[in-house]
Amino acid sequence: MIDLLRPILELCIVIPGLLLAYFPVKSYLKRPLAKISIWLLPLILSLCICLGLFCWYFHSSTLPALALIALITIILYLKTLRISLWKSGTIALSVCAVFACINSLSRALNAVILLHAQSIQADPWFDLRTCFFYNAICWFATAITYYPATHAVRTMVEDDNFAQTWYVFWILPLMFITLNLFMIPRYQNTLYTGRVLQGYIVLNITLLILLFWFYAVFLMMATSLNRNARLQQENQLLSMQQQRYEKLKTAIEEARLARHDMRHHLNQISALSEAGDMEKLKAYLAQTVSRIPDLDMRFCENHMADSVLGYYCTLAKREDIPFCAQIDLPQTLPMDEIDMCLVLSNLLENALEASLRTAPAKRQIQVTTYLHAERLLLIEVKNTFDGEIKEKNGMFRSSKRKGNGIGIQSVRNIAEKNGGASTFTYQNNLFSAKIMLRG
Known part of the structure; x- marks a missing residue:
């Protein structure tokens, strides 16, 4: 025995x-x-x-x-x-x-x-x-x-x-x-x-x-x-914040100059109106409106999320990609803000790259982010795409190189490490990423 x-x-x-x-x-x-x-x-x-x-x-x-x-x-x-x-x-x-x-x-x-x-x-x-x-x-x-x-x-x-x-x-x-x-x-x-x-x-x-x-x-x-x-990622986020800050400074300065010139514009409009020259009035109004800076630059109270969104919004506008954002975030969040920014950056970068490979008429990026029950951060990013998405055993294949895509896997890891979750779906040429980060 x-x-x-x-x-x-x-x-x-x-x-x-x-x-x-x-x-x-x-x-x-x-x-x-x-x-x-x-x-x-x-x-x-x-x-x-x-x-x-x-x-x-x-x-x-x-x-x-x-x-x-x-x-x-x-x-x-x-x-x-x-x-x-x-x-x-x-x-x-x-x-x-x-x-x-x-x-x-x-x-x-x-x-x-x-x-x-x-x-x-x-x-x-x-x-x-x-x-x-x-x-x-x-x-x-x-x-x-x-x-x-x-x-x-x-x-x-x-x-x-x-x-x-x-x-x-x-x-x-x-x-x-x-x-x-x-x-x-x-x-x-x-x-x-x-x-x-x-x-x-x-x-x-x-x-x-x-x-x-x-x-x-x-x-x-x-x-x-x-x-x-991690330090490189933080430096990249700081660089985004710096670019965002410089852009806001420029917009504020342009708005100050516009307010300074407002009396001159009103006098000119009044003169053209009294003269009854409607064509010149329309042309002058169009010219004045075109010089007014776009101040729709702030997405939310949280500075880091606002910087990331502003950075990718600028890139999207530069490529004529419609960028729609519905953001409701307070100034401070209960979870690691670096992780939140890394998730947003990875998702928006993937969405931007997919949009660039899509026909211009079909391009679109939608972002929705808000805090739920004070401890859960919900993020959803949608974008259109052309072509075929390759997935095997839940792993997405990279479109830029051989092997698995690192961006989505990184998002999964960040979401799951503190008990969060992530789902990725694609149907009818629309890719959707839903992320839950737990504080």
Whole structure:
């Protein structure tokens, strides 16, 4: 009975590994976690038991069975997520690398236990005490990495400014997995030759420390890049505010000059009216009206939102794109105003780019934004478009480059990180984005 437990316990470490892989991507699940767990956990546990029984019956190593279960688990893991394959695949490989190092460390411990028991067995599985240690250390690793996985790693996953790094980072965990597989001794007795066992233990501990060190450096680098990207975004918003301020100053100065010239205009109108020269009067009125500055420049009380809307309104007018805005925002908002501006900027930039690819007669951008129940900010942006919108598994394909569109995914991440929501629909050449930000 004890021998039967050993291969099963060796395979069951897949379960904490799967749990750890889900920590950073909980918000990207296609279905609620409870519904996925109902069928996924029993399935993985059944595979562990069945293949464990197979290994016990044929007295074979669990390594091929573990590789098979890990492969099936990774495929199911990828299928349950609506996220880039580069990100989800790299996370899965990163977890496998940690558990591969723990496996090698457990192998070293198993050799020590057998040496002290003076029972260098020919069984292909770990000693029962090693099996319990193996599972305990895997669950411990899952527990201690919960906080960084759900905070630092999650932020890194959500940060689209860090997207290109995922294309190369997967190489690191793959190297550690390969190295640990290469270190598995072909014959158990090899570990008891000279000082091989001591060197094997030191090497395994060093590899595990090195792996965590690489992960820590990667997280610090991601945090630094994210901070720099945030500063760039804030600088861009400040630039928009500066442009908005300069434009308002110009409009105010033009209005002051117009008021100063008002008496002259009234005298001229009076003279033309008394002379009965209606044609000249009409021409003069038309000329005067054309010189009056457009003071319809203020959208709302909130300065940051007003700056973003004014910036994109100016760009739209420059391209003869009708821009309709219904904005009702107070001076201060209960949520992060930078996030709000990033959402508006991304949506309006996408709307502007789509409008530029649309026939001039069909162009239109509509923006509606207001605060609901004092804690919810509702944003809706509509724009017309020509052509075809490509969407797969909830991910929109970019029209400017190969791959997924970053703007919409960034909006999704901002909306969902604080319990908000986002929906994107397109029908009859009208694209609509509805965003809820929670304060």
